[in-house]
Amino acid sequence: MAFNEKILEAKANKFRRELGLGTETSIDLEKLLLTLGVLTVFKPLESEFSGMALKTNENLFMLINSALPVGRQNFTIGHEIYHLFIQSDFNFQMCNAGKFDKKDREEYNADIFSSYFLMPEAALIKQIPEKELGWGETISLATLIKMEQYFGVSRAALLVRMSKSKYIHYEDYKHYLKGVIKSAVEHGYSAELYQRNDEEKVVGDYGTKVKALFDIGKISESHYHSLMLDIGLDIDDPKFNDYGKEN
Structure with a gap:
């Protein structure tokens, strides 16, 4: 089933509220997975797919490809949460999260949901300096880096999300997709978010x-x-x- 994006945003905010997360902060995803009872395996896989979700009766399972950058792993978790908790009649899906591919309705829905779930409107506003919020003002690179670090997402995912809320015009910011790691380090941040960690661990019981x-x-x-x-x-x-x- 395809939802329009406003409905997906409302569903993401409602799910956050039901979990007691509110809509003004980032999410500790590992603690969330424990709360949700999703058995999650992180494993490096030399494959294009970013993750997988499986739902059988009351058992919930998620596989996250840790050979991908940490920011994309985090976005994939939000994507799989859509499949497990929001999508109707869901059983199994192998995913390539973050592509926003409209050819696959539920994969596109999952990407949009993840975007709003991880980066709700109220939280975005709190992270943008007031002087950069005015009409015609420009969101600085320093602010973008701070935000992607705060939300734990890739720059690409952040730019898509910011463009959907009309804070930026995506095409005007595409040049920031080059030299992402270098720009973050130059601003004093760790490169960890933008690199693979090849982690092998299990979150759950x-x-x-x-x-x-x-x-x-x-x-x-x-x-x-x-x-x-x-x-x-x-x-x-x-x-x-x-x-x-x-x-």
Whole structure:
């Protein structure tokens, strides 16, 4: 189903309010995923797709490609949240978030939703200096960099979002898509947001569920260890042995 963009914006704001997030701040996405109960796996994949979402009964799963820049990973999380919580009759989707491709209605809807969910209007306004908000005024590069860092998104995603709220004309700012990392570093920011981190981690209760299966005898000890190794945890590693120590 295709929504118009105003409806998608309203749905994004409503979802934020239902989660107690309000509409004036950025989001701690890892804490949000824990709150939503979405089992999320970050894994570097040498592939074009940015993520995947799966919904079966009450189980929610998300895969995020950590071989992509962190800002795009964050945008992909917002995109997958649309599929899991907003889209009707959703089951499974492999995604290439951030393309805003109107040829695929639900993928386009997911991109628009993510844009409004991660960067709501009220939060945008709070981040723009008053002197840059006036009619005919120009949003400075320094402000754009501060905003992309605050919201944790790529410059491309920020420029699209800013253009939709008529703060800028996208074509006038396209030249800022070149030399993104250099410009951020020159303004004193870390390059981390704009680079891949190849992180391998799981956010959610995967380990808790595996441990519960082992505790009730549904899986063997070797199977338990194998399943934990699948998420990069060797529970026999001596560095995890803190019995008898106070922490």
